[in-house]
Amino acid sequence: MALDDLVVGIGGAAGDGIASAGDTLALALARQGLRIYAYNSYQSVVRGGRIWLRMRIANRQPLSPGNVLNALVALNQEALDLHLQEIQPGGAALFNTHRVRRAPEKGPDGVQLCPIPVPDLAPVYKDLPVIQNTVLIGALYAIMGLPFDGVESVLESTFARKGQKVIDMNVGAARAGYDYAAEHFQKMELALKPQPTQKRYAVMTGNEAFGLGAVAAGVRMYVAYPMTPASGILHWMAAHGPAVGISVRQPEDEIAVMNMAIGANHAGIRCMCGTSGGGFALMTEAMGMAGMIETPVVCIEVQRGGPSTGLPTKTEQGDLFQVFGAGQGDYPRLIVAPTNVYDCFETVKEVFNLAEKYQLPAVILSDLLLSEHHETVEPDRFDFENPPIDRGELITEANGGDGEAYLRYKITETGVSPRAIPGVPGHLYVAPTDEHDEDGVLISDIYTDPVRRKRMMEKRMRKMVYLKNELPPPRLEGPADAEVTLVGWGSTWGVIREAVEALAAEGIKVNHLQIKYIVPFHGEEVAQILSKAKKIIMVEQNFGGQLARHLRSETGIKADGHIRKYDGEPFEPKHIVAGVKRILAGEEELVTCVSDEPGWRYDHPSFV
Amino acid sequence: MALDDLVVGIGGAAGDGIASAGDTLALALARQGLRIYAYNSYQSVVRGGRIWLRMRIANRQPLSPGNVLNALVALNQEALDLHLQEIQPGGAALFNTHRVRRAPEKGPDGVQLCPIPVPDLAPVYKDLPVIQNTVLIGALYAIMGLPFDGVESVLESTFARKGQKVIDMNVGAARAGYDYAAEHFQKMELALKPQPTQKRYAVMTGNEAFGLGAVAAGVRMYVAYPMTPASGILHWMAAHGPAVGISVRQPEDEIAVMNMAIGANHAGIRCMCGTSGGGFALMTEAMGMAGMIETPVVCIEVQRGGPSTGLPTKTEQGDLFQVFGAGQGDYPRLIVAPTNVYDCFETVKEVFNLAEKYQLPAVILSDLLLSEHHETVEPDRFDFENPPIDRGELITEANGGDGEAYLRYKITETGVSPRAIPGVPGHLYVAPTDEHDEDGVLISDIYTDPVRRKRMMEKRMRKMVYLKNELPPPRLEGPADAEVTLVGWGSTWGVIREAVEALAAEGIKVNHLQIKYIVPFHGEEVAQILSKAKKIIMVEQNFGGQLARHLRSETGIKADGHIRKYDGEPFEPKHIVAGVKRILAGEEELVTCVSDEPGWRYDHPSFV
Amino acid sequence: MATATVELKPKDYKSNIPPDWCPGCGDFGVLNALQRACSELKIAPHEIVVVSGIGCSSNLPGFFRAYGVHGLHGRPIPVATGIKLANKDLTVIATGGDGDGYGIGLSHMIHAIRRNVNITYIVMNNQIYGLTTGQVSPTSLLNMKTKSTPKGNIELPINPLMLALAAGCDYVARGFSGDIKHLTELYKGALQHRGFALVDVFSPCVTFNRYNTYDWFRQRIKKLEDKGHDPTDFVAAMEEAKKVGDEEVTIGLFYRNPNPRPPLEDLDEVIASGPPLVKRPLGITNAEARPLLEELM
Amino acid sequence: MATATVELKPKDYKSNIPPDWCPGCGDFGVLNALQRACSELKIAPHEIVVVSGIGCSSNLPGFFRAYGVHGLHGRPIPVATGIKLANKDLTVIATGGDGDGYGIGLSHMIHAIRRNVNITYIVMNNQIYGLTTGQVSPTSLLNMKTKSTPKGNIELPINPLMLALAAGCDYVARGFSGDIKHLTELYKGALQHRGFALVDVFSPCVTFNRYNTYDWFRQRIKKLEDKGHDPTDFVAAMEEAKKVGDEEVTIGLFYRNPNPRPPLEDLDEVIASGPPLVKRPLGITNAEARPLLEELM
Ligand SMILES: Cc1ncc(C[n+]2csc(CCOP(=O)(O)OP(=O)(O)O)c2C)c(N)n1
């Protein structure tokens, strides 16, 4: 049967240029109207070690890294040794005979071995070893049976700035690989259909979508301290921000980041910041400040494997409670976990409008999977004009006034008080982190007043009620009469959805509730939906079941089963499928998954 | 009816020396075998403003600040004006005629006005105005009908180091006040019975008890950055630590505090640190580090009014989730909220043993009320020898070994791995915040391994299971067949207990469950206890109902009612009594209390 | 820095809230001099933002009639930086105590100096933690007894002026809150300086620092102006800054770079390229944004 | 510092884990020289603790055979301080990168210096954030292009040596990882110095810093030793430290105080009064503790 959905794996070491090989491939496919989803498993090391990039290619948009391996591009001996056995029948293994000296005689049944003499095909190789990637991508393209022009056009644009010679060299290398493979190897049986070229996709990561979202939201400054996997936003911003009027600053630490972002928002611009868990730990005090002085601020927290420094280059959803509990005391806040790349873009726009309208700090909870995976998206779905920017009750100019004193923290029905920005005549006030009265005067020092304190606390927290009413409640996807309801949050939306389909194909009816809004939480609506569920199974990329706990605290609902993964590698649909079946079979209540294929494992010498 | 339980209020401004007047009074009473509970409502200002110290005096130990005011010592006009009307019939108002010029003709019905001509009684007053406190305390003593020797003995010991002249001056002033009052005013009708002097009590704060607990626990270093209301521990330690071999260091910030404490514990001593919510926010990253490298560390987090800088000198229980969510990712931790002054002492000993045994970070959650209120305690109940210090599986000397390599993070049944301290031959290892293997080698860089990662995560988290089994589950206090079960946590134990008694006196049968162990939580035991409750009412000193949320997340149990206070002043039994009645009457599900007596309120000029 | 045409008196910078400092606290002088400096420079209150941390000193914004942020302990500088970069037309003053600025917040000062953020930083240096009732501070002298060092401080006090000079600060001054006229001039220089300006002010804590009293200072203070110090001489500035301790306390303008570095707002390409960020129109059309998408296609 | 009697070779300080740095990374030289210095000083591996932060450089403890803590980004110094105060018999070395030490962790260094914590602090200064793949660092030179400053750095680089001198550091040196012999001597001096010792090491990042390469350094490096610099002359040290930039790169011992201040462990009354804290018996009897209760009675 011809495959219409295949996974290509590119394996090698850090420094082998896998990421750019992946980019070339992805873009070539996207330009031919194919859809991809790529996930790069890399390590916290700059050279050496192992990189394992998997790209799923299909006509329909894949939503996860997939379950299997169909084709392997091994950039070194080790990659071949490790992954060869994983290749499915009908697949192929490509490698450079100069890097892979100990190739087996034959591969697993039905798997074609494709040794490629890179030094012969691209003589420049001896000076420029990364050219092997170009040759192998060319060869892969031939084996996939796709027309060469996809690769050619990408190489042309990628090297445009380096001049025709470089373009020619690269296109020549790819072409040599393509021709060699076409001549020496069989094409895989694929049902991939390139689309007419007017239907082009963009290849985008979650981090890039966050950057684009910030542009759309009118962000004027991005502030961040580097931290994997949030650094991609910083890099994108540094490269693209200035051209669209966004200043990018990298302060001395995350404490400065958050305080600076608050200062900038306080002065009336939209300023965004971003970090990962360890950096966010340093921002929590200032989150509380933003809550208290009612200054909007937006931070993207891209989760990675914890605890502590943990697994810097691996994915996890382990920071829900860090963000939930950020800072001492109760204050209003917004926590949102976008569910896919489009949603990253939309969420930034949405969250800035809400943060400004309700004058509170907001955290967007992403994770390495969502932020760093690449996928094809339809560019027309990125609307920079809608929803329009809504700055809420912001006073940016003297309004003549009615002579009444300006009360920055005026008690109102909604809890929102019109916010003047510094520089506006007639609206002087101090924004204090101490408890204060409507006019901003401290009620923590000599003017202590429990009655006013209580009122101010209630004023601030009232904003949460109105904020919640504005957020769309989650919707159940899939059949109402399902046997099982899977509940996830944030980035796992795609893989759960694919698992639901796979289970349906096996005759198990499953539906799916993905939570995007963590705080405020639609407790009633969720309880309502889940009250009809026959069996609730939580799917989380963490050890403790953080959403399960949050859900229970909000609704009292205790899930019937849990599927969890905390080994750093993302869920594949098969993990969830197997987990659901085991739970349905009554074998376990808690299924923990692990990516234990040999390709993931790495032994080490002992320390002592 | 002669009162056997009365509340004396001392009101004045910051700088009037109220705290030391209170100390004198408390100690005098304690030496005569009376019991006191004193709470000082002060403001975040060094001079001026208002201080309002309430001392409850009884033969039986009072457990809360009480509900009413029986006698007032007004150190200035304002204190008299504000609090006079609160005094109960049978009470008295004492003041210095030189500070209070506009005294009313008469007080409320049944309240004796006691103007005292301090300048005449203590001529030194014009140079040393704080002597008024001594005179007034003397006078109060007379009005309470207690023998003068209590005051005398305290003044003698307080001023012992300043020489006989100063003693004589103070004793003379107090005596003059005593004699003047005895001559001019009526004694209050009290049933306070001084005890024989062999039965002496100590007057202690929670912070002092923490300090003593640290001494008992074998702490060798205390590290802290000043922050109200945790500074009392630092001050006590600085004054007393060195004499008992405790080094006291004040680093540059709380980040340094926690990292330094971890370093010191890592090197094998017991080192404690302390802070309040804002400082703890800066420690969360290092908490996760301690969890990851499995180094024990103990921090006392003394909560105050939040959010942000909030109400620096007011009490609140608002940091449960900050501590719960401290740091990214899942890691084992211990969170304990002691319930009274004795428990502060016991908790430090207990928590150090557990933190060392399970090699994890521990937080003791106190609050301003518990840490700063004074009460009489029985000194003999402070046992420095028991339970004995248990350092767990600690390797402090080369053990000859069996030649096997030392695995610092050896996977064991309990998750606990014997811990060698630096300096011991034959046990070299690196403690890394990155994920690591049993030998401490990173598995986040080139040696990535999801299977090992999973095992290491499980090893660490397994400690929580064994830890929990060691902790005593909470016990229900009071009648099993009660109409209402009150659930509180930490410092509110005393006031809830008094409310239970007051309700019983009104014929409402109530029992009481106080939670001390927040993490790990005795979910099953608590659910078991609460499953028999007719009506569950949570009592919390915060806005959001943090324990209610935690309880629900652990057990699914949703309380029937909530009594909350977040105005900065502590609960009085009457607030809880009224709250229970309103909830029972079906008037409200959530009762929020406020201390709105005129004495608490303070108006301020507008800012602009 | 925009200037107002109407006459502005020091009292126009006075809020209705009477300062809650202890009678005699040095911070009154700091406030007073700042009100004078702003009035003399005619900066309208609404064009000033005073950003503080937490401490007795950090209560200042509440008493100064202008915009203000009373932020977190140790963090006024990053907040002030954010404000200044968002609206470079504002006069931004960061302020706080010695614990706030040289203890928990030290790193922010040094980094702001090397970035040359165009703000004036005023430190009310009372060599003690005042608001928390008297613990040792990074500027407490050796052997000073405090609540946290009852037997005397054993840590070498920090030398903020030397550090600022070493970090590349183009305007470094020290004043004394007991000499308001002199202090006013230092502030004026700082406010007019385009770039980071540090004014360290000895501002006695009359309640908790019983050692460094007004008298103590008055007996020791020497003015650089009276010494013939050349404030454009970096090496001389370092030498003068190095002298601290019990003998002599030097105040005045230690250093003003005759060729000052441009401030950050002139170097950041986006901020330098037009009006203050806050005054730029928001929003982008799909057509304008299209190249960002094209690049990914 | 205890010394071992058995002979210790540099390889005895080598763990079984091969460094995961890029081939050619400067950090190899840093590690190598440290192994030599410890072997020449005969400090037994189990009496050494190497504490690092996070960064490429901070992976060093894993490759050095001794006790180690691989802590949080920017925080090696407080951890090292805690260890040293708990067990003053240990040789404690704090280490990490320029971002770690002069960026996020700067304040800890300055405060540790004024406290004179008796540790050696080695900074692998590659003028870039290596592990996070090449963003600007506080020591990146002006105009340097990095991932976060694609049009060039606009922030004045920090001068760690001047800051250390201004903070009162008694041992200030700078080495180059390309000159292991010279570096070894600087380390030996630092390890033998009782008090805080800073050794800043130019340690090229061959992957992300394409500007400050080995060649770049080799063309510019001057040794203080060859210049006749007197390391006991503070003013000369400041002058030499001030010279940085594109012309000349000075390495060597900038300053060693001929009358060094006593380290913190000698000043803290509890720590100074006996054996290391960790070796003191735990526990107190009720009788011994009684006075603490009496005081409250
Ligand atoms: C993170 C944090 N830690 C500690 C505190 C407590 N705190 C408030 S003010 C202060 C120090 C005040 O000293 P200083 O900055 O010198 O100001 P001063 O009161 O002397 O003017 C401290 C430690 C806090 N508010 N936040």
Ligand SMILES: Cc1ncc(C[n+]2csc(CCOP(=O)(O)OP(=O)(O)O)c2C)c(N)n1
């Ligand atoms: C709190 C925190 N913020 C950010 C990071 C991410 N991070 C890891 S290493 C590093 C910088 C590395 O630069 P440097 O210290 O100079 O070391 P190098 O890699 O260059 O040796 C950063 C920002 C982190 N681990 N923790």
Ligand code: SF4
């Ligand atoms: S405590 Fe000291 S610094 Fe604070 S207001 Fe009083 S005198 Fe001023």
Ligand code: SF4
């Ligand atoms: S990235 Fe740079 S600093 Fe890191 S290991 Fe490679 S060369 Fe060394």
Ligand SMILES: [Mg+2]
């Ligand atoms: Mg101070």
Ligand SMILES: [Mg+2]
């Ligand atoms: Mg670096």
